[in-house]
Amino acid sequence: MEILIAAFIFYFVIKYAVRNAIIEAKVKEAELSLQVSINELFERITSIGYEIIANTDSKEKKEQARFINEDCYRISMSNETNEEKYTQLKIKENEMNMLKSEDRI
Numbered sequence: 001m002e003i004l005i006a007a008f009i010f011y012f013v014i015k016y017a018v019r020n021a022i023i024e025a026k027v028k029e030a031e032l033s034l035q036v037s038i039n040e041l042f043e044r045i046t047s048i049g050y051e052i053i054a055n056t057d058s059k060e061k062k063e064q065a066r067f068i069n070e071d072c073y074r075i076s077m078s079n080e081t082n083e084e085k086y087t088q089l090k091i092k093e094n095e096m097n098m099l100k101s102e103d104r105i
Contacts, residue, residue, distance in 0.1 A: 028083045034082045048096045
């Protein structure tokens with residue numbers, strides 16, 4: 001009888017532990033997915049900035065591209081939440097794309 005009660009309790013302990021592990025894994029997966037998106041966004045912004053610096057004759061536009069790149073680096077290394085970082089980097093990507101499109105005009 002004691003073995004049956006111990007097995008019953010063990011079953012619920014294992015069930016609870018597995019459930020918590022699955023929940024924790026899904027949360028970490030979402031955080032990792034957002035971090036990957038941030039890294040890809042940072043890489044795109046940097047690439048656009050280097051393209052502007054390489055192909056533009058205007059010192060002002062080169063300085064703006066360098067400033068945006070440096071600001072993106074600061075944002076990515078900050079202690080802000082990943083959601084805030086992603087939002088700020090999307091704004092910087094739009095700024096960099098606008099700077100790039102101004103160069104084509």
